[in-house]
Amino acid sequence: MAQLFDQIGLGYRDYRRPDPRLAAAITRALNRTDTVVNVGAGAGSYEPSDRAVVAVEPAMTMIRQRHAGSAPVVQASATDLPFRDEGFAAALAVLTVHHWPDRARGLEELARVARQRVVVVTWDPSSFGFWLTDDYFPDLIEIDRRIFPTVADFEDVLGRVEVQPLLIPYDCVDGRLPDRDRRKVLTRADQLRRRRPRTRP
Numbered sequence: 001m002a003q004l005f006d007q008i009g010l011g012y013r014d015y016r017r018p019d020p021r022l023a024a025a026i027t028r029a030l031n032r033t034d035t036v037v038n039v040g041a042g043a044g045s046y047e048p049s050d051r052a053v054v055a056v057e058p059a060m061t062m063i064r065q066r067h068a069g070s071a072p073v074v075q076a077s078a079t080d081l082p083f084r085d086e087g088f089a090a091a092l093a094v095l096t097v098h099h100w101p102d103r104a105r106g107l108e109e110l111a112r113v114a115r116q117r118v119v120v121v122t123w124d125p126s127s128f129g130f131w132l133t134d135d136y137f138p139d140l141i142e143i144d145r146r147i148f149p150t151v152a153d154f155e156d157v158l159g160r161v162e163v164q165p166l167l168i169p170y171d172c173v174d175g176r177l178p179d180r181d182r183r184k185v186l187t188r189a190d191q192l193r194r195r196r197p198r199t200r201p
């Protein structure tokens with residue numbers, strides 16, 4: 001399958017270094033779930049190492065950048081996950097939902113395969129930008145406001161979601177997460193009280 005990240009994902013791992021404080025916040029959001037499917041996993045940033053993980057990633061360029069010994073990866077799309085219903089305790093998606101061709105369908109798939117919790121790290125388009133984007137790259141923030149899902153978009157599929165600010169440390173080592181707003185990117189930990197999506201045997 002031809003993928004955008006097969007073209008733009010070269011060298012991604014070099015500037016996307018997980019920050020341990022953000023990793024701890026994401027692991028806390030996953031709570032005590034023992035099995036996790038990480039969808040849109042890319043090179044594997046923020047995959048927890050203290051529980052069983054299966055990664056899902058459509059772009060081979062990204063798959064090739066995964067560290068030796070990282071979680072097993074399946075080449076697939078969020079919109080058609082090759083797993084049975086409730087096959088994992090939790091589903092995780094980090095900075096990927098805005099890339100999916102059909103976000104509602106992908107979110108339904110997360111809810112279908114996760115029996116306890118869906119955790120999504122994203123940017124809330126109703127939040128402010130920060131000085132770099134506001135003053136120097138306003139077009140960038142306008143594009144992002146159009147493509148990032150709103151809280152209402154998540155709730156349409158998942159039911160009520162809990163929204164937690166993910167505070168970005170001033171000295172964050174991740175070259176990607178702070179680029180929108182040093183103060184606030186959002187993480188969601190969603191108890192699965194959602195509409196029951198279509199099922200798969």
Ligand SMILES: C[S@@+](CC[C@H](N)C(=O)[O-])C[C@H]1O[C@@H](n2cnc3c(N)ncnc32)[C@H](O)[C@@H]1O
Nearest residue numbers: 005040041042045059062077078094096099100
């Ligand atoms: C910005 S990267 C984030 C990767 C990783 N989650 C991280 O935080 O480093 C977005 C990822 O979403 C993936 N992606 C794009 N379309 C997708 C789809 N339909 N299903 C699953 N992942 C997709 C891309 O290939 C890319 O690896």
